[in-house]
Amino acid sequence: MLLVERVTVEILGTAILSDVDIEVQDGEVLAVLGPSGSGKTTLLRTIAGLQPPTRGTLRWDGEDLARVPVENRGFGLMFQDYALFPHQSIGANVAFGLRMQRRPVAEIDARVSEVLDWVGLPAYADRRITNLSGGEQQRVALARALAPAPRLLMLDEPLGSLDRILRERLIVELRQLLVDHSITAVYVTHDQEEAFTIADRLLVLRDGTVAQEGTPESVYRQPVDEWTARFLGFRNIVRADVTEGTARTSWGSFPTQHERPGSFTLVIPPDAIELDPNGAVRGIVDSRVFRGGHHVLGVSVTGETILDVEIVGPPPEIGAEIKLRVTNAVVL
């Protein structure tokens, strides 16, 4: 179990991480989600031992890691740009960590082909790493990180530079691989969908501090504040006065499951707004974007606020006056 306690990292006087607390259980996949510059990479480098923390402690199964150098931590790190060794074959890259452990040659060979098999690159061992495609490099880097069976595997935006289709396929494969081999992992990304797909537990990082933590479902269902909600992709956010299961906003009134009366910020999930001739919200269609499976309408309500609405059926024209019904709203 990894325990990060009140870790602060300052680089050239600037705090990159401030008082970060993290716990990763054995066999758990923790996704760290944050925009660029939020300190994700620094967090991984600190855990790996490449960046000493300014304050705070890191523990593995209770042991303080402060005096354990990088090479003795037994962690794996897959770099964002893969950092494959250009002068070595694929097999030699993957075998590197095993050689550092002085394993017998036969065992190394067996493990290398086993791991290359896992990542879908069997019989690639003798090839050079130059001229590999992005996806193949990603797999080799993953195999290299996996081969020494690290007690903790860290992945730094591993799918960042790949195209969308490949990314969507690989993230599912990766999740399967981590689960199948009960690998303890920290997965860093700026992409919400990636984080939701891979994670057992999710941690949102904002400006070097932990903004929110929980299962992907709970974080999605109940973002902790407006910034987190916007970062998770919610676009319809409004101030509201709540009384007796009804939320009154500048857009109109609609039901909410929230019991406590008062003034709150509301988040309306995209699937909780629909066209309805009897809807309480009136608006004018300002813009219309076709997104393949659905249309996204920009609707202005009371002349100012823009509401994003996803429409699956035939969409109204721009300029049309429409009525909307809000079926659910999350109170922050």
Add this chain to the structure above:
Amino acid sequence: MTTLSRKRRAAWTGGLARILVVAIPLGFLAAAFLYPLGSILLTGLSGEAGGLAPFGEVFGRASLRGVAWFTLWQAIASTILTVVVAMPAAYVFARYDFPGRSLLRAAVTIPFVLPTLVVGSAFLALLGPRGALGIDLSSTIWAILLAHVFYNYAVVVRTVGGLWAHLDPRLTEAARVLGAGRWRAFRTVTLPLLRPAIAAASSIIFLFTFTSFGVILVLGNLEFRTVEVEIWRQTMSFLNLPVAAALSVLQLAAVSLILLTYSRYQQRRAVEQRLAPATARKPQTAREWWTVGGTLTFTALFLGTPLLLLVERSLQVGEGWSTTAYTSLADASDSSLFVPATEAIANSIGFGIVAMMIALVVGILAATVIAYRQGPVSQWFDLLLMLPLGTSAVTIGFGFLVAFDSPVDLRTSPFLIPLAHSLIAIPFVVRTVVPVMQAIRRRLREAARVLGASPFRAWREIDLPLIARSGLVAAGFAFAISLGEFGATAFLVRPERPTMPIAIFRLLGRPGDLNFGRAMALSTILMVLTAASIMVIERFRLGETGEF
């Protein structure tokens, strides 16, 4: 053995290694470079007239002031001319892939490592009184300038072309899309991006031509004299050591100033660069094929003609074609060299190997300091190691001669020649290895650490193999440089142990068709050996990094 004591020993070894890495190059430079230079300075200051009299003489005599002026302006003219003439070839080799590219690239480098004496002779054969072109340009500045361009062509192709190959072609394309014409895009985007490489190439060419010796000696007929030739003349003809020493000191001061300016400029260039994939592609349009074809034809004619003329002259002894010149090289009886010329070949190869090894050890250690140390240590080291590059070979030879006679007379030691050669080769080794060291991304080392490698192990597994390749490249250069070195060797050589360039020089000084043919034959063999070591370089080059 416990882990603890092993660790302690490792830390101790690490500390010692760290000291040696700095101490060995420093010690070497102090003994083989600074000490001889100091001796020259002392000689200059302690002439019969005493004090600063020799310096006064240098400034006072109009002929010596003329020498200084000529040295300066011919170097500037040669530099500008070389950059302009060689730029198209730098472009073609950087941007286009065509059949025989790597072979041609290697071939272009051959003139650069040829002995200057051979270059001089080749141009004499081309532009001399009985030259192949039928126009006599010898004893004109044009023969000298052309020979300098010929000699330094490769510096531009390799240095400028090396960077050009890594410039993202999309930058120019972006400029074109934004409405810049071909020339405009070149001038506003490509040229500024190439500026560091052009500055590097220019400063190297300037230094080489500023200290030009063999070419001027053969083509200038002593009517045109650089400071370098004048030092040699004052020493060998007039035995005026104080004036020679004063000239050496002044030349060194000028060169140091140039190097200082250059190093200041280079500091602004220090960026961690990725080994970008080479951008060369096949020419596609007719226009591109013409560009490539035209440039290559010009390059082949310009660089090939003097070289082919050498071979042709070596095969034409007396009437018609014959190999007499070659077969007679092993002939001792009729030799004007005291020993058979074949022994000169063996001597050269032997000296070359020793010089190469010294240069590699010292050069790689020095490169490590420059590449990994931050701040003033690295900068001063860089500057100090560039100094031998700017110090003329003649000064180095002269310095050895003055320095190593007492308390122990080492001047007869055969070790002095490879020592002088290695001193000249070290800057090349450093310039070849440092960019590769700096280009190794820190991430790779970190990846190795995370996978369980100790800092030393990470260096051995990652840095060393990558550096080893550039080390081989450097070794090839060092060997080739030693093979062709003439200026310093001329001071240090023993009559019974000539090197190939010395043998060629002696043969050229003898009358007779056969001796001329043998000089040409020996030049041809030297050229082939040089070419072979350059071909080895090309095989091991990783990407197109390095400055030479």
